[in-house]
Amino acid sequence: MIAPLLEEGLPALGLTPPPGAVEQLDQYARLLLEKNQVMNLTAITEPEQVAQLHMLDCAALAGLCRLEGKQLLDVGTGAGFPGMVLKILVPSLDVTLLDSLNKRLDWLAETCGALGLSGIRTVHARAEERSHDPAFREQFDAVTSRAVAELRTLCELCLPYVRPGGYFLAMKSVDSDGEIAAAASAVKALGGGLERVQDYEIPGTDIRHRAVIVKKISETPKKYPRTFAKIKKKPL
Structure with missing residues (x-):
């Protein structure tokens, strides 16, 4: 049930999956559902919905930005979305999965082994802390987040990781206009500029989602990100 939906859905997103990618995504989905019986990885438990609302939703990013x-x-990868999906679809992509929950990362490492994926690593850390590490700060061409946090918060957590000239891609709902407007000052303060907002339809559904694409224009001031308590209490 999963593979046929991917075989139809990926071309509908304008994507030509590399050899073996559909099989890897299918196996990834099955491992996710199996592990979800003993660990809370996803609230979506129907195979068809996993294919559409996880795999194809995340795959859409690969058609919006050059990642090769x-x-x-x-950031906040959870069960590996969108990072794992993007790695499978763009094998030359070097991926780092960051999360604050180690047991999720342990499962992701095991899954990478089962899928035969290389060029992908897991990092156990809080996003607002690790970005002050010179080995991570402004070292990435692209940073993604599918977290449910408000865009102002996500920008402060994610933009410090993006090198100037790179991009932050936030996965949002289509009713996020207010969030985007409210985040304008935060984006500017953090060295970014809103490049575009791209809505897309998940193939096989009538669901529309949104990618907010922020370009890194200049270095992020060293005082950001603040502690999470300060970010939450007084968003930029």
């Missing part, structure tokens, strides 16, 4: 040969960081 780039370094990507997925």
